[in-house]
Amino acid sequence: MLDTRQLRYFVQIVESGSLSKASRQLLIAQPALSQQLAKLEDEVGKPLLHRSSKGVSPTENGLALYHHARFMLRQLDQALSIARSDTGAVQGMVSVGLPATTVATIGLNLVRKIRERYPSILLNVVEGMSGHIGHLMRLGQLDLAVLFSSDISSELTVEPLLIEELFVMIPKHSKLVPAGRTSITIEEASQIPLILPTGSHGLRQRIAAEFENRGLSTNVVAEIDSLSLLMNCVYDDIGATIKPMGAVMQEGARGRQWRCLPISDARFRRRNFLYSLAPEHLSTAAAVVAKELKETTEELIENREWEGFEDNSVLRTLASSSVMI
Structure with a gap:
């Protein structure tokens, strides 16, 4: 049976790019780390890393394990956090990827809502270019993301957000x-x-x-x-x-x-789409944040304090017209 400690070590090795850097991050001796890696490779039955003078990089099998291990460990940490709670409040960490203009548009209001309504949720907002945000979403390193294309991945849930x-x-x-x-x-x-x-x-x-x-x-x-x-x-x-x-x-x-x-x-x-993990992988906290994000967007549109924001009904009108979106 795989040891979660070995998986944590392996994830850190991949992200560090070398055993020596990973050992410093994990505060364990490098020989002990190498021993745990060897045990993991024995358990899998295939090599997980390419080793060179410049460091290490995952093999094809190692990369697949890394993606699944990282997601699994994050879910495990959230489950343990909920189990240790003294209250029934919705809690856990939720990672949301937002492009810079989206952060400027709804970021402050979203953080304020989550803090006021769900103080036990730790909201982790990752700002970046849409390509980078999409890459993190595909890797399962984000729970939610706002992106400008509806075909990022067939494994994710996607719904129109605004125009x-x-x-x-x-x-x-x-x-x-x-x-x-x-x-x-x-x-x-x-x-x-x-x-x-x-x-x-x-x-x-x-x-x-x-x-x-x-x-x-x-x-x-x-x-x-x-x-x-x-x-x-x-x-x-x-x-x-x-x-x-x-x-x-x-x-x-x-x-x-x-x-x-x-x-x-x-x-x-420009069309905006809300991406989320598949329902079976989406935590209760992430579902709550998705709801609040959509509500924040709806308020922005309905308020009409700012020009240039339209709801999803416009998509149906434009679909049959020549207006380029």
């Missing part, structure tokens, strides 16, 4: 677009300097495709994947950007004022 409109954004003091203008055409947008994410970013590909469909090119003067740095550069009037409203929702607290101009002849929309 965001994309705007051309400039600071209020900028002269890149004449004062008084409340919208901009796509051709006009192609003529102003733009600061956009790098080419591997889904939003950049979405923007580039729309311009190419119109036979237009973009005047990109900088490529930045950090949302905070990108918005700092835009506010410094180095160039405009094209982003959903979430990019400026926290900027008012910094005393910054923005102009967010819709593109009048090519409304850009």
Whole structure:
């Protein structure tokens, strides 16, 4: 029978990339760690690691074991935490992956709701690019994630969350677009300097495709994947950007004022989807957080304090139209 201690050791070895680093993290001697690894490989009956002068990396079998072991150990830790509780309150750690603009849009309200309503839930918010968040979700290292594609994995549960409109954004003091203008055409947008994410970013590909469909090119003067740095550069009037409203929702607290101009002849929309682990793997705490996340999103749409957020009913309208989303 597999020893959970050996699995924990193995997970740490894979994540450290070497036995010496793992032994320091685990606070055990390297020979003892090597012995436990050997026992695990004997139990499995196949080698789990490739060894070289540069360290170790998992074999194909080792990688499969790592993914399942990491998920199993996290579930075990949550189960033990619940069993040791003196109350019947919903509790446990829930990991949620959110892109930067989603964090800016609903992050604070979500954390506040969970803290007020479910103080025994430890909410772990992981911010990153959608590609990285999707990768972590596929590996089972997240319970929930908000992503912009509905085909990340057939093994996960996915449901539409909301639709965001994309705007051309400039600071209020900028002269890149004449004062008084409340919208901009796509051709006009192609003529102003733009600061956009790098080419591997889904939003950049979405923007580039729309311009190419119109036979237009973009005047990109900088490529930045950090949302905070990108918005700092835009506010410094180095160039405009094209982003959903979430990019400026926290900027008012910094005393910054923005102009967010819709593109009048090519409304850009981006669909958001909520991913979760399969029901049989989803903890009660994670299901609660998913419910609160959807409720927070619904409140954002219904409040209408901010432009550019639409509910899922728009998907059905757009499905039969030529509007690109």
